[in-house]
Amino acid sequence: MATPDDNGKGGTPCVAILSAVLDMEYLAAAFREAHPGIDLRLGEELGALDQIDAAVCWFPPHGLLARMPKLRLVQSLAAGIEHITADAELPRHLPLCRIVDTGMAAGMKAYVCWAVVQQHRGMRAYVASSAARRWEEQPIESPRHHRVGIAGLGTLGMACAEALAAIGYPVRGWSRSAKEALPAGVEGFHGTAQLDEFLSGCDTLVCLLPLTAETHGFLDAALFAKLPRGAHLINVGRGDHLVEADLQPALDAGQLSAATLDAFSQEPLPPEHPFWGDPRILVTPHIATRTDSLVIARQTLDNLASVRQGRRPANQVDLARGY
Numbered sequence: 001m002a003t004p005d006d007n008g009k010g011g012t013p014c015v016a017i018l019s020a021v022l023d024m025e026y027l028a029a030a031f032r033e034a035h036p037g038i039d040l041r042l043g044e045e046l047g048a049l050d051q052i053d054a055a056v057c058w059f060p061p062h063g064l065l066a067r068m069p070k071l072r073l074v075q076s077l078a079a080g081i082e083h084i085t086a087d088a089e090l091p092r093h094l095p096l097c098r099i100v101d102t103g104m105a106a107g108m109k110a111y112v113c114w115a116v117v118q119q120h121r122g123m124r125a126y127v128a129s130s131a132a133r134r135w136e137e138q139p140i141e142s143p144r145h146h147r148v149g150i151a152g153l154g155t156l157g158m159a160c161a162e163a164l165a166a167i168g169y170p171v172r173g174w175s176r177s178a179k180e181a182l183p184a185g186v187e188g189f190h191g192t193a194q195l196d197e198f199l200s201g202c203d204t205l206v207c208l209l210p211l212t213a214e215t216h217g218f219l220d221a222a223l224f225a226k227l228p229r230g231a232h233l234i235n236v237g238r239g240d241h242l243v244e245a246d247l248q249p250a251l252d253a254g255q256l257s258a259a260t261l262d263a264f265s266q267e268p269l270p271p272e273h274p275f276w277g278d279p280r281i282l283v284t285p286h287i288a289t290r291t292d293s294l295v296i297a298r299q300t301l302d303n304l305a306s307v308r309q310g311r312r313p314a315n316q317v318d319l320a321r322g323y
């Protein structure tokens with residue numbers, strides 16, 4: 001029988017917020033708002049590990065989850081989960097869930113549309129001409145003539161495809177499996193057999209794949225060679241999708257014209273990294289989108305309640321598939 005304290009979800013939840021790379025204090029208030037009285041553990045204050053029911057993670061310290069014997073749920077605070085599955089000791093029998101959220105999709109749509117338009121319309125030139133008080137037009141090409149391809153037609157890729165089609169770009173998407181229903185103006189491709197055909201029609205290529213064994217190093221010289229000459233690359237997936245050493249040679253050769261990158265193999269991007277200061281490369285510091293803290297807290301607590309009630313939690317990852 002549920003008590004008022006447990007909100008009908010089976011006892012006061014004990015939730016750990018774990019990260020080896022970020023101060024997670026910012027999430028605490030949202031968890032307390034979502035469940036006043038929650039037993040929250042974070043930072044150095046994890047207490048008895050055998051009391052923890054659920055762990056919310058962003059690059060959790062390796063080996064720690066395996067030392068929580070009563071753990072029932074591993075929750076990524078992000079859409080991606082490779083930062084958790086990289087832990088060789090991850091208890092793989094437990095449900096691992098990720099965040100799926102309309103607010104996150106809205107942020108990604110805004111970033112990707114901005115990234116496409118800023119390059120296609122030459123918007124960066126206006127920053128310079130404005131500073132120099134010059135009234136100077138860049139060439140205006142109709143979006144109808146600029147084909148945008150999205151590798152990864154999942155929650156975020158599909159939202160971006162729909163948004164780009166709505167502002168007039170011919171859009172194509174590539175996924176592992178065939179899509180039965182696609183938004184108007186979006187053409188679908190799937191599997192390795194259709195990859196080359198997909199790439200041949202991408203004046204801008206957006207990477208929105210999850211990072212898996214199959215997609216690691218996806219953006220390499222061989223792939224760039226299959227794009228139309230002068231294509232623009234946008235990587236909002238993960239840094240390790242890109243073979244970083246292959247990017248500047250492709251730009252030097254004119255095979256690519258520009259790159260807008262939000263994710264990097266090493267974050268923060270080290271100060272000596274050659275991408276900094278290259279006028280053809282626009283670097284943003286992994287800010288394409290974020291999830292509202294309260295959404296993370298609510299999805300975690302709902303998922304823990306589901307697990308406690310013997311139900312499948314929402315947005316559980318298929319660990320065999322890797323996403």
Ligand SMILES: NC(=O)C1=CN([C@@H]2O[C@H](COP(=O)(O)OP(=O)(O)OC[C@H]3O[C@@H](n4cnc5c(N)ncnc54)[C@H](OP(=O)(O)O)[C@@H]3O)[C@@H](O)[C@H]2O)C=CC1
Pocket residue numbers: 079080081151152153154155156157174175176177178191208209210211212214215236237238262263286287288289290323
């Ligand atoms: N920069 C940022 O701020 C952020 C980056 N991200 C990144 O975006 C990624 C995508 O998120 P989301 O859309 O929610 O993920 P989803 O799991 O919803 O979608 C993944 C898509 O990739 C496709 N895919 C996976 N593996 C392959 C493959 N081997 N070949 C072809 N297609 C493949 C899937 O195909 P199918 O449909 O057939 O399953 C699916 O269409 C995240 O994993 C994360 O890395 C996410 C949020 C913020």
Ligand SMILES: O=C(O)C(=O)CO
Pocket residue numbers: 077078079080081286289290291
């Ligand atoms: O949700 C994700 O996977 C992110 O990268 C958020 O920054």
